[in-house]
Amino acid sequence: MDDEYLQRWTWNERQAWLALVETHAYLFGALDRDLAADTDVDLARYQVLALLADAPGWRLPISELAARCGLTPGGIRRRFDALERDGLVERRREGRDPRWFAVLTLDGKRRLDAATPAYLESVRRHFFDQLDRDELRRLAAALERVARNIRVETGVPGSTDG
Template identity: 35%
Template sequence: MSDTRWLDDDQQRAWRSYLRMQTRLTAALNRQLQTDSGLSLADYEVLVYLTDAPDGRLRPYELQHALDWEQSRLSHHLSRMQRRGLVERQDCPEDRRGAFVVLTPAGREAITNAAPGHVEAVRDLFFDALTPEQVAALRQVATQVLARLDPASE
């Protein structure tokens, strides 16, 4: 109840463009990964962090913070990846509540095979369409919006 301040035409157009880019770009990247490697974007990100970890092994909560995912999303996702043989779960002796997620050889192979094509696609569809200045500007935009979303991030 009150006079809502609507978006002006420029803002509307910018917003719609942004939404459309987002939808299409992630769809395209997902499709590329899926058809070329049988992985989803989410799989890919999980595997990246595991690959960079010592022994390909992390506590789920570490992964969760690195990915900025909800806890239950990660848990469900790890279950599916485990079912497909990409990761394993191990008990954690130091904290009996906890666990470890470990990259399996199949998981390591999957990310190794997937990475070149995915990077290629990101470059082709995104970076090659933009100037370095635009990339820098976009990064700045993202940073400011993130600060707005989560004032406590840093």
């Protein structure tokens, strides 16, 4: 990153941002490796299956699923198509609603359930075990505020609204 641009930030801003970027890369890489070693679900698939399992009726509009995954329409289409080919999700219309919905299948829920213990253990080892209770509380509050503000700015619904 160009030092001229970084000089526009305070030292604390720079350290916080670079730590977040680096942590995201290492953490998600470690989670993906752990899931690949212990299950047949990678982190990208796990994310979609978990979001659908947490949604009412195990379904979300595909556009909302894309937003929650941080994907473009093309990106969610590629990820969704692979999950659909494997029978883990289905694409459906709901009544008179013109949108397409992503729906978790029973096979998808079973696959998610089988992968969840490895996922939870990996998150605990690489994330929770690195923070004390107060750090975890403060970090959660700060990240929730950032996510909420981005959702409001962009009009994207989120799982922690309200």
